[in-house]
Amino acid sequence: MNKIIILGTGGYIKEQLKWFDDLMEYKKIKYEIIFCSDKKIYKNYNIISEKKIKKNIGKLYLAIGSTNIRSKLISKFKNFHFFSLIHPSAIISKNAKIGKGVTISPNCIITSNANIGDFNNLNCGVEIYHDCKIGNNNTFSPGTKILGGCKIGNSNFFGANSCVKENSKIGNYNVLGASSFLNLNLVNNAKVGGVPARNIK
Numbered sequence: 001m002n003k004i005i006i007l008g009t010g011g012y013i014k015e016q017l018k019w020f021d022d023l024m025e026y027k028k029i030k031y032e033i034i035f036c037s038d039k040k041i042y043k044n045y046n047i048i049s050e051k052k053i054k055k056n057i058g059k060l061y062l063a064i065g066s067t068n069i070r071s072k073l074i075s076k077f078k079n080f081h082f083f084s085l086i087h088p089s090a091i092i093s094k095n096a097k098i099g100k101g102v103t104i105s106p107n108c109i110i111t112s113n114a115n116i117g118d119f120n121n122l123n124c125g126v127e128i129y130h131d132c133k134i135g136n137n138n139t140f141s142p143g144t145k146i147l148g149g150c151k152i153g154n155s156n157f158f159g160a161n162s163c164v165k166e167n168s169k170i171g172n173y174n175v176l177g178a179s180s181f182l183n184l185n186l187v188n189n190a191k192v193g194g195v196p197a198r199n200i201k
Contacts, residue, residue, distance in 0.1 A: 003032045003058025004083050005048065007073055013063040019087050019105065026088035034058065059083035062101060065121060067139050067155045074101070074119055074137065082119070099136070117154075129166075141178070159193070 004020075006013060017033075024030055034046045036053060053060070061083040064070050082101030090108040092098070098110075099118035109127040110116065116128065117136040126140045129147050135154040140146070144158045147166035156170060159178030164170070169185040176182055177193025177200065186192065191200045 002029065003034060004061050005034045005036055005053060005058050006061050006063050007036045007050075008063035010064070012065050015105075016063050016085060016103070019085060022088060022106075023085065032058070053077070053080075055080055060101075061085060062119065063103075065139055067137050067157060070119060070121075070137055071155060105142075111148075123160075135172075153188075 020031060020033065034048050036048055036050050059081045060077055062070050062073055064073070084098065084100060084102045086098070086102070086104040087106045087108070089106045090104045090110070092104070092110045093112045093114065095112045096110045096114045096116065098116045099120070101119040102116060103121045104110070105122055105124045105126070107125045108122050111128070112130045114128050114130065114132045114134070116134045119137040120134055121139045123140060123142045125143045127145045128134065131148055132146050132150045132152070134152045137154055138152060138156045138158070140158045141160040141162070143161040145163040146152070147164060149167040150164055150170070152170045153172040155172055156174045158176045159180060161178060162176045162180045163182070164176070165181070165183040168182060171186055171188040173189045174186045175191040176197060180193045180197040181195045182192065182197040184197070192198060193200050
């Protein structure tokens with residue numbers, strides 16, 4: 001049986017446990033889920049401490065929305081194998097490339113020639129269009145739309161229902177507020193919001 005060690009016990013994983021069930025039913029594969037936690041939060045699941053995680057136990061899955069926390073765990077377990085949770089309802093072009101350790105939630109759309117790097121978190125209904133290149137460890141909140149030809153770096157956060165104009169370039173560690181429309185380029189460490197998006201002090 002395939003074993004998945006889940007790092008993260010917050011509200012986010014409550015949704016994802018259902019998505020694991022959907023995936024197992026769709027693929028006709030059974031996963032044994034093990035939680036990495038110091039306390040028994042969820043009944044009927046095995047618990048393991050972070051200190052006891054070893055390579056031969058199973059693949060790791062990061063059920064964590066924070067890019068900062070994910071980054072620390074990615075660094076700590078960089079030599080381990082990571083699991084990608086891709087919901088069967090997602091529509092993904094055959095020409096798209098998907099990295100490791102990603103979450104692609106229900107009703108996401110990824111179209112032709114999109115390149116999605118490692119450890120990206122696409123929440124429900126995220127749409128990433130043709131020829132986009134996405135770096136690593138970004139969080140896309142529900143309903144985010146990244147229009148065609150965008151280039152996005154690492155560890156950015158996109159608020160719910162935000163939209164990025166086609167061919168935009170975004171660096172690293174930026175935050176785009178909920179329901180914002182970004183029609184300019186961002187370098188690094190910016191926090192923007194609004195329609196159109198502007199710097200937030």
